[in-house]
Amino acid sequence: MALKVIGAGFGRTGTMSLKAALEQLGLGPCYHMVECLPRGPEHWQMWIDAASGRPDWSNLFDRFESTVDFPSCSSYKALATHYPDAKVILTVRDPERWFESTQETIFAPRWIEYLRNVEMGKFIQLTVNDYLQDRMHDKEHLIRRFQEHTEEVRNTIPPSRLLVFEVKEGWGPLCEFLGLPEPDTDFPLVNDTQATKEILDKIMTDGFETVFEYDGV
Numbered sequence: 727m728a729l730k731v732i733g734a735g736f737g738r739t740g741t742m743s744l745k746a747a748l749e750q751l752g753l754g755p756c757y758h759m760v761e762c763l764p765r766g767p768e769h770w771q772m773w774i775d776a777a778s779g780r781p782d783w784s785n786l787f788d789r790f791e792s793t794v795d796f797p798s799c800s801s802y803k804a805l806a807t808h809y810p811d812a813k814v815i816l817t818v819r820d821p822e823r824w825f826e827s828t829q830e831t832i833f834a835p836r837w838i839e840y841l842r843n844v845e846m847g848k849f850i851q852l853t854v855n856d857y858l859q860d861r862m863h864d865k866e867h868l869i870r871r872f873q874e875h876t877e878e879v880r881n882t883i884p885p886s887r888l889l890v891f892e893v894k895e896g897w898g899p900l901c902e903f904l905g906l907p908e909p910d911t912d913f914p915l916v917n918d919t920q921a922t923k924e925i926l927d928k929i930m931t932d933g934f935e936t937v938f939e940y941d942g943v
Contacts, residue, residue, distance in 0.1 A: 727787075727788065727789055727790065727791060728809055728811070728812070729787055729790065729791065729792060729793060729805065729809045729812045730753055730791050730792060730809075730811070730812055730813065731748055731753055731756075731791070731792035731793070731794075731812060731813055731814075731815060731904070732792075732793060732798070732802055732805045732806055732809065732812045732813070732814045732815070733792070733793055733794030733795060733798065733799055733802075733814075733815050733816075733817065734799050734802035734814050734815065734816045734817075734875075734879045734883070735794065735795075735799055735815070735816050735817030735818060735891075736795075736796065736799055736817075736824070736872060736875065737759060737795045737796045737799070737828075737832050737854075738819075738824055738827040738828050738831065738832060739817040739818055739819045739824060739893075740817045740819060740892070740893030740894075740915075741758060741794040741795035741799075741817055742758065742760075742795075742916040742918045743893040743913070743914055743915050743916045744756075744794050744815065744817055744891070744893060744900075745758045745792075745794050745795070746914035746916055747893075747897075747900060747913060747914055748791075748792045748794070750909060750911075750914065751900075751901070751904065751906050751909070752906075753791050753792045753904070754790075754791060754792065755789065755790050755791065755792075756790065756791070756792040756793065756794060757787060757790040757792065757793035757794070757798060758793070758794055758795040759795050759796050759797065761790075762797060763846065763934070763938060764938040764939075766938060767845055767846070769786075770845075770846055770848070770849040771849070772785065772786045773786070773797050773849040773852065773853050774848060774849050774852055776801060776804075776853075777849075777852035777853055777856075778852075781801075781804060781808075783804075783805065783808045783809075793805070794815070794817070796832075796850075796853065796854045797849065797850070797853035797854060800853055800854065800857040801853070802814065802879065802883075803882055806882075806883060806887075813887055813888075813889070813903065813904065814879070814883045814887055814888050814889070815888075815889045815891055815900075815903070816876065816879045816880070816883075816888065816889070816890045816891065817891055817892070817893065818876060818890060818891070818892055819892060821869045821872050821873060822869070824869075824872060825865055825868055825869055825872075827919065828862075828868070829863065830919060830923065831919060831922040831923055831926065832922065832926075833862040833863065833868075834923075834926065835862075835863060836930065837926050837930065838855075838862050838863075840929075840930050844934065845934075846934055857871075858871050859871070876890075889903040891903075893913070893915060894915070896913040897909060897913050925937070
């Protein structure tokens, strides 16, 4: 199965909402960090291999029709080349609010420090932290990287293949871009901040093996 949609937006830009929307539109299952982490060390190794220049995208995204969020957004160029018919969606939001959200959740100091000493930390280091020069709490730097990434995507992906999208815009621009009819339900605006904080706290308390119960798929 080939990817039909590649999400180039960083985590905390509405990627969970976009995941839910794409799946509702029939472009699922949609890969996301919440799909990646439970798959465990063998799966994470595929990301380490990809970061080392040995990607196996077809195996990594087996059974997925779309992908959003980290870790795939930092590989959007390679994915766009490997899947030339896939469309690219760049989720964006106010950079200041994005930074604040990351510091509460995916880049919280306690979480970043925890990752430096556990098995899954290596693949996150290679696919997320290194992409941001490992300066996860430097506000000026992180916002600059956010803006640089946005401009890079705009300059790399042809306009006919790219949608720059804020999830608050709802179904209209997304469905027009994908050539699909708009559902008669509200766009799934998922506020997952509290849920993200809770799962990260649980991982740090109980350990990732216990929390994820690796499903081996």
